Amino acid sequence: xxxxxxxxxxxxxxxxxxxxxxxxxxxxxxxxxxxxxxxxxxxxxxxxxxxxxxxxxxxxxxxxxxxxxxxxxxxxxxxxxxxxxxxxxxxxxxxxxxxxxxxxxxxxxxxxxxxxxxxxxxxxxxxxxxxxxxxxxxxxxxxxxxxxxxxxxxxxxxxxxxxxxxxxxxxxxxxxxxxxxxxxxxxxxxxxxxxxxxxxxxxxxxxxxxxxxxxxxxxxxxxxxxxxxxxxxxxxxxxxxxxxxxxxxxxxxxxxxxxxxxxxxxxxxxxxxxxxxxxxxxxxxxxxxxxxxxxxxxxxxxxxxxxxxxxxxxxxxxxxxxxxxxxxxxxxxxxxxxxxxxxxxxxxxxxxxxxxxxxxxxxxxxxxxxxxxxxxxxxxxxxxxxxxxxxxxxxxxxxxxxxxxxxxxxxxxxxxxxxxxxxxxxxxxxxxxxxxxxxxxxxxxxxxxxxxxxxxxxxxxxxxxxxxxxxxxxxxxxxxxxxxxxxxxxxxxxxxxxxxxxxxxxxxxxxxxxxxxxxxxxxxxxxxxxxxxxxxxxxxxxxxxxxxxxxxxxxxxxxxxxxxxxxxxxxxxxxxxxxxxxxxxxxxxxxxxxxxxxxxxxxx
Amino acid sequence: xxxxxxxxxxxxxxxxxxxxxxxxxxxxxxxxxxxxxxxxxxxxxxxxxxxxxxxxxxxxxxxxxxxxxxxxxxxxxxxxxxxxxxxxxxxxxxxxxxxxxxxxxxxxxxxxxxxxxxxxxxxxxxxxxxxxxxxxxxxxxxxxxxxxxxxxxxxxxxxxxxxxxxxxxxxxxxxxxxxxxxxxxxxxxxxxxxxxxxxxxxxxxxxxxxxxxxxxxxxxxxxxxxxxxxxxxxxxxxxxxxxxxxxxxxxx
Numbered sequence: 001x002x003x004x005x006x007x008x009x010x011x012x013x014x015x016x017x018x019x020x021x022x023x024x025x026x027x028x029x030x031x032x033x034x035x036x037x038x039x040x041x042x043x044x045x046x047x048x049x050x051x052x053x054x055x056x057x058x059x060x061x062x063x064x065x066x067x068x069x070x071x072x073x074x075x076x077x078x079x080x081x082x083x084x085x086x087x088x089x090x091x092x093x094x095x096x097x098x099x100x101x102x103x104x105x106x107x108x109x110x111x112x113x114x115x116x117x118x119x120x121x122x123x124x125x126x127x128x129x130x131x132x133x134x135x136x137x138x139x140x141x142x143x144x145x146x147x148x149x150x151x152x153x154x155x156x157x158x159x160x161x162x163x164x165x166x167x168x169x170x171x172x173x174x175x176x177x178x179x180x181x182x183x184x185x186x187x188x189x190x191x192x193x194x195x196x197x198x199x200x201x202x203x204x205x206x207x208x209x210x211x212x213x214x215x216x217x218x219x220x221x222x223x224x225x226x227x228x229x230x231x232x233x234x235x236x237x238x239x240x241x242x243x244x245x246x247x248x249x250x251x252x253x254x255x256x257x258x259x260x261x262x263x264x265x266x267x268x269x270x271x272x273x274x275x276x277x278x279x280x281x282x283x284x285x286x287x288x289x290x291x292x293x294x295x296x297x298x299x300x301x302x303x304x305x306x307x308x309x310x311x312x313x314x315x316x317x318x319x320x321x322x323x324x325x326x327x328x329x330x331x332x333x334x335x336x337x338x339x340x341x342x343x344x345x346x347x348x349x350x351x352x353x354x355x356x357x358x359x360x361x362x363x364x365x366x367x368x369x370x371x372x373x374x375x376x377x378x379x380x381x382x383x384x385x386x387x388x389x390x391x392x393x394x395x396x397x398x399x400x401x402x403x404x405x406x407x408x409x410x411x412x413x414x415x416x417x418x419x420x421x422x423x424x425x426x427x428x429x430x431x432x433x434x435x436x437x438x439x440x441x442x443x444x445x446x447x448x449x450x451x452x453x454x455x456x457x458x459x460x461x462x463x464x465x466x467x468x469x470x471x472x473x474x475x476x477x478x479x480x481x482x483x484x485x486x487x488x489x490x491x492x493x494x495x496x497x498x499x500x501x502x503x504x505x506x507x508x509x510x511x512x513x514x515x516x517x518x519x520x521x522x523x524x525x526x527x528x529x530x531x532x533x534x535x536x537x538x539x540x541x542x543x544x545x546x547x548x549x550x551x552x553x554x555x556x557x558x559x560x561x562x563x564x565x566x567x568x569x570x571x572x573x574x575x576x577x578x579x580x581x582x583x584x585x586x587x588x589x590x591x592x593x594x595x596x597x598x599x600x601x602x603x604x
Numbered sequence: 605x606x607x608x609x610x611x612x613x614x615x616x617x618x619x620x621x622x623x624x625x626x627x628x629x630x631x632x633x634x635x636x637x638x639x640x641x642x643x644x645x646x647x648x649x650x651x652x653x654x655x656x657x658x659x660x661x662x663x664x665x666x667x668x669x670x671x672x673x674x675x676x677x678x679x680x681x682x683x684x685x686x687x688x689x690x691x692x693x694x695x696x697x698x699x700x701x702x703x704x705x706x707x708x709x710x711x712x713x714x715x716x717x718x719x720x721x722x723x724x725x726x727x728x729x730x731x732x733x734x735x736x737x738x739x740x741x742x743x744x745x746x747x748x749x750x751x752x753x754x755x756x757x758x759x760x761x762x763x764x765x766x767x768x769x770x771x772x773x774x775x776x777x778x779x780x781x782x783x784x785x786x787x788x789x790x791x792x793x794x795x796x797x798x799x800x801x802x803x804x805x806x807x808x809x810x811x812x813x814x815x816x817x818x819x820x821x822x823x824x825x826x827x828x829x830x831x832x833x834x835x836x837x838x839x840x841x842x843x844x845x846x847x848x849x850x851x852x853x854x855x856x
Binding site for chain 1: 661663683687689690693694696697698710740
């Protein structure tokens with residue numbers, strides 16, 4: 001496996017620039033943040049909003065809120081890190097365990113975590129004060145944990161065969177092997193996946209710091225609460241201010257923590273020069289199962305993974321190091337389900353189902369009853385027709401949001417490809433845009449769209465689609481921009497040398513070159529969209545609840561059923577329906593398209 | 605087969621990049637003329653040979669100086685000049701036929717005609733039967749044949765080759781060299797001038813009528829060697845070694 005690179009030069013002396021070295025790479029991000037805050041503050045000051053912010057009673061508490069939010073995030077992250085290392089190392093080092101642990105991880109991480117939001121809160125609300133805090137940390141943990149876990153596994157699998165053999169030859173084993181070989185190998189992937197984990201965590205923060213349940217509003221002090229509470233009180237200025245502070249925090253952490261760590265991680269990377277295939281039966285301590293597993297991926301999807309890495313790498317030079325391994329994980333997970341041994345799959349499916357059902361049962365403190373009862377309960381409370389209709393409604397809304405996202409991101413990709421100047425201008429803007437957690441925009445969208453039009457169904461659906469959009473569009477954008485930026489320069493030159501330009505260039509070169517990235521971005525966007533349905537279809541503010549028909553709304557409504565058994569059954573049904581819809585669409589649509597798109601990938 | 609009237613004139617070509625506020629000169633005031641001939645340009649790695657070729661095709665702009673094609677300045681790619689790339693630069697999602705046809709849209713000929721021409725040149729480079737194959741199904745040598753067919757299909761007056769054989773294994777490279785020479789000497793092809801950039805001095809001496817030797821960065825012409833050997837040449841001709849030695853001593 002030779003790493004994809006733009007040049008396969010053997011002579012390091014050939015540094016002759018084929019194209020003018022790019023000057024400064026956009027603006028320095030911190031400067032950009034200051035610029036962003038500046039842009040936000042101009043209308044605030046101009047509109048006389050500044051006094052609104054100052055007079056808002058919670059404003060002086062912002063530093064404390066920031067600390068509280070950050071503490072929650074940090075605790076959840078430490079939990080995730082511990083879990084990721086334990087689960088990842090076990091999976092990667094034990095042949096037998098990996099048969100079940102790998103597919104189990106796949107299923108668990110494709111369950112929409114937000115679906116558990118109501119159930120977890122119901123459980124912890126009974127414990128005063130600390131209960132809510134614990135619940136929020138657990139929820140953030142469930143949003144954070146998957147990327148680092150896959151990261152650890154991928155890191156261990158990336159240890160080259162010769163290093164393993166050398167360790168064996170020099171008697172490095174047990175804890176020594178763990179410390180000297182495994183942990184350093186895991187470090188780079190862990191850094192990138194942690195960045196993603198934090199992104200996932202931030203997405204949840206506004207939701208779990210301010211939510212309604214059973215007609216009652218609950219909150220936890222924090223930045224998310226500040227934004228939501230001020231928006232609910234019709235105060236646009238403070239909510240925008242809170243948003244700016246949140247973005248400032250997010251970007252500062254990236255700059256001060258992840259970027260330096262990312263730079264440090266570079267030295268732990270193995271140069272992936274083609275590993276000798278002579279390893280034979282002795283493969284050291286790392287499981288052959290994981291290896292076989294990786295080998296089985298050598299098919300369209302694996303090639304995409306390599307292609308994506310190459311194109312992303314070039315994109316990451318433009319934007320700071322972000323979203324790197326998201327892609328690889330998602331792609332691998334597409335394939336995992338399909339390619340793992342049937343037995344392993346069945347066992348893991350059973351475990352996952354049991355986990356879901358038991359956790360809901362425990363959370364709601366209910367007894368198990370026969371399956372027939374459960375089906376009857378669904379029929380009585382929801383009705384199968386409604387269930388189907390809700391699924392369709394959610395699907396339709398996601399589709400509309402997806403089409404909007406696809407249209408604008410493709411346009412942006414074309415602009416970026418065709419103008420270096422526009423690209424320098426747009427990429428930092430997109431970068432800041434995508435660092436805003438979509439959920440933090442919810443209260444503001446509600447303030448601007450839902451409230452003025454009361455419960456006009458059109459306004460509600462529009463708001464819901466906009467909310468979905470915030471959870472979907474960036475995946476597409478970043479994949480497309482990555483592909484466009486990663487177009488090999490020789491193809492660009494050949495196109496130019498043979499007069500392929502203008503609309504022909506877009507049609508024959510740019511769109512086909514982005515096609516795999518569009519598909520991968522689409523898969524991620526749909527995943528994000530399904531997750532967002534849960535909070536975008538059931539909107540609460542101080543005026544009460546606004547709902548549109550859909551699976552997400554059903555999930556939330558079901559938590560309010562007086563009968564805990566009915567509630568648990570309907571929640572389970574909705575989660576399962578959602579998960580199986582996601583998996584079905586992946587199989588029926590995306591996997592087929594991915595296979596067909598094989599020819600669009602660049603050659604290694 | 606030299607004739608005096610120049611097809612290409614390269615005049616006072618200078619190329620400099622600005623990097624971290626420092627200006628790096630890659631090409632330093634280079635001038636030469638290309639009549640009807642096979643010209644090879646050799647020089648150490650990173651000296652700017654490829655940059656020069658790109659400027660000649662109009663893919664890059666010089667800092668100062670100009671390129672004249674029959675007296676007309678070249679500022680963007682034209683159909684009278686074909687290019688062959690070291691990395692083949694084939695579009696992965698186009699078939700062999702599609703890759704060759706891609707170039708023909710530069711010309712004024714009709715769609716039907718384009719198809720006919722493309723097929724002819726695919727045959728000429730020995731890829732008959734592979735028209736509907738995709739690049740990744742081909743070996744390196746076959747890919748470069750597609751690259752050659754794409755360039756030749758334009759019936760260019762000038763053919764630019766950037767390290768055309770460096771990505772191929774030794775045997776394939778040898779075969780392709782001979783085939784390119786056959787095409788070059790075949791009167792049926794309208795190509796009057798070939799400029800080949802390479803760091804392989806033996807290859808340059810074996811193939812070219814004249815070899816320009818460039819110095820390291822910033823590149824200047826340090827020697828201009830006419831290879832006065834009859835064609836077809838033999839790789840074993842001892843005179844070739846004399847030329848090679850002379851050029852290598854200039855480079856190192």
